[in-house]
Amino acid sequence: MANSGSPPFKVAVVWRGDAQARAEARPETSRFAAVFAALKRHGLAAEPAVWAEGQADAFRAQLLTTDAALVWVNPVAEDTGEGRAALDAVLREVAAACVLVSGHPDVVDRIGTKEVLVRTREMGWGTDTHLYASQAALAAGFPGRVAEGPRVLKRSRGNGGIGVWKVERAAGPDVLAQEARDRTRRTVTLDAFLAERAADFGAGGTLVDQPFQARHLEGMVRCYVSGTRVAGFGAQHVTALAPPEHGRAPPRLYSGPDDGRFQRLRGLMEAAWIPEMAERLVLGPDDLPAVWDADFLLGPKDAAGEDTYVLCEINASSVYPIPDEAHDALATTTLRRLTEARAGRSKAMLHAPNP
Secondary structure (H helix, E strand, C coil): CCCCCCCCEEEEEEEECCHHHHHHCCHHHCCCHHHHHHHHHCCEEEEEEEECCCCHHHHHHHHCCCCEEEEECCCCCCCCCCCCHHHHHHHHHHHHCCCEEECCHHHHHHHCCCCHHHHCCCCCCCCCCEEECCHHHHHHHHHHHHHCCCEEEEECCCCCCCCEEEEEECCCCEEEEEECCCCCEEEEEHHHHHHHHHHHHHHHCCEEEEECCCCHHHCEEEEEEECCEEEEEEEECCCCCCCHHHCCCCCCEEECCCCHHHHHHHHHHHHHHHHHHHHHCCCCHHHCCCCEEEEEEEECCCCCCCCEEEEEEEECCCCCCCCHHHHHHHHHHHHHHHHHHHHHHHHHHHCCCCC
């Protein structure tokens, strides 16, 4: 652990790379330069900690000299397909040694996979969502649901549109399937499409499906959160599951937590949905990551003519880039948690019985 003094805490900023990236990582030239700057503004000493395959021992030793590790590593590396199992094992180990890990792998498992859509489907952001733990369950349940209208089928773990399909009935036994990652559209028999999904259940994988949202072309709102407080928004027109003639999505536009367009959503998140989600998932307020986000599409308007919001994903593994305002929010959250954790340990030692 870091020695007391000035600055009082040392924080590792973790991302994925190779041995060369680990050796050459510098705060000022990294993708996370603004994160390092925000941590420094709040009196925290931050250093790069690049996770590289084959260097787990050095990585572990580095994290054990710090007070906290803020982690930005996707579930699947888009270039190599590498997962996070080895990294998560190290993160759990250092967390057990009192290093604050955000997000902790156990928390990411609860909120950062598509299964959260099923666990919270009874909430105000939920919809008719189903989990398939085997190909047999998929074959039994999915045909009847897609017969009622287009569905979005998603692997429980993934990022960048990997393992996400829009599926709708075509003529006879066929379906039209469009993959979000490359927007490939093809007509295939439903039986053949379901057979292709067998590989998705390997290593304990699952699939989740939701109704396709008819208002998706009106845009997605990404709500950024630090702990339990909204830290900003990102608005973007999404086209990954739209017909190809709609073109590529434009860049996401970021704004702070006070953006007037999204105050109703902010109120719902802070007053109702975040507390309810945490309760349903048996998480404390300080278990939630220092930065995470929830992606919403617009649902049907309610009886009062107000927009409703449908949750389509929570990201907790590698949320970046983020609004400018969110950098200071995550630094504030990290400093508060470290301070309270140190005070708690000191109090426990003070009241510990003498041997």
